Amino acid sequence: MKRSERLIAMTHYLIEHPHQLVSLPYFTESYQSAKSSISEDLAIISERFQKEGIGRLQTVPGAAGGVKYIPYNSIEKSEAFIDELAYQLQDSERLLPGGYLFMSDLLGDPQTVRNIGRLFATHFAEYDIDVVVTVATKGIPLAYAVAAFLNVPVVIVRRDPKVTEGSTVSINYVSGSSRKIQTMVLPKRSLKQGANVCIIDDFMKAGGTINGMRSLLNEFEANVACIGVLAEAEDEEEDRVVDDYVSLLQINNVDIKNNKIEVHRGNIFF
Template sequence: MKRSERLVAMTHYLLEHPHGLVSLPFFTEKFDSAKSSVSEDMTIINVMFQQLGIGELHTVSGAAGGVKFVPSQSVENSERFVDQLAHQLEDPARILPGGYLFMSDLLGDPHTVKQIGQLFATYFAETEIDVVITVATKGIPLAYAVASFLNVPVVIVRRDPKVTEGSTVSINYVSGSSRKIQTMVLPKRSLSEGANVLIVDDFMKAGGTINGMKSLLKEFNAHVAGIGVLAEAEDEEEERVVQDYVSLLQIQHVDEREQRIDIVRGNYFQS
């Protein structure tokens, strides 16, 4: 195999297996190449990953060591993407009753969702995460996007139990915005006890739904390793029940009468 062909094949494999530890002998046997050649190829790939701002290769020493591709997004690319996203959401035509915004088209666009997933994966790259969890339904595409870059499974919390999911654990919680009692359920087999969980959601106002997920996770003795939301609403009248979270966008003001929306970068860029 020519070096150019080997570089393409190795790059493809690494991109398809983020956070997966790959030993040097694996590539030497797969491509019938010398260790020195594969090592040089790794250096070339790592330099290009960093120049493109999409991640880097981490070397793990020892007998069971190797390299793993850690996806990331450069600060410049991240800021450009989030600013573009804010501009799209500031379209007055997106205003819905109650001060909400129509975001389904963005959450249905694979390219946009993938970039959002990469941003959250960048932020939580050094955090030990076993599973990404979200509540049905709009947060599902975001959860899968984040999980694909972290290389972990997705667990979906539902409002009603499904017969195909077996026995479940359910809790009642108070919605932060409507102050209504609601229910969420999670199958007993979906989450291991003591798992490190990353909560992902598309929108947060007071944080009642996320707080409900945190309460549900306590039933599994799971640890909340982080919380990521695409957009948070700034509402001085509502007391936020969730404090430790990361947001890409902050919706500061929605004026239905004046048809105006003010959106700024979230706290993602403040850390």
């Protein structure tokens, strides 16, 4: 195999297996190449990834070592993408009753969702996540996008139990914005005890739903390592029950009377 062909094959494999440790013997045997040639190829790939601002290769020394592809977004790309999202969300036609914004078109666009997933995965790359958890339904595409870049499974918390999921654990929680008692459930088989969890949600007002997920995950003795939300509402800050989270966007002002919306960068850069 020519070097150019090998570089393409190795790059494709690494991108398809993020955060997975790949031993050098795997590449040498797969492409019938010397270890020194493979090492040179990996150096070229790593340099190109970093110049493009899409990731890096992490080398793990030792007999059981190898190389990992760690996806990330450069600061410049992240800022440009978030600013473009904020611009799109400031369209007054997105304004819904209750101060909510219509975001289904963005959450239905594969490229947008993929970029959001890469942003969160960049920020949470060092947390050694075992599983991404979200609540049905709008957070599901975001959770799968983040999980794809972290190379971990997704667990979905639901409002009602499903017969096909077997026995479940359920809790009641108080919704932060409406102050209503609600229920959420999680199948017993869906999460291992002591798992390191990343919570992803699309929108947060007071944080009651995320706080409910935390309480539910406590029943599994899971560790909530990080929390990511696509957009947060600024006006609920005094009553917010969650404070350790990362947001991409912050909705600073929703003026229903004048049909105006202000959307800015969230706290991800702070």
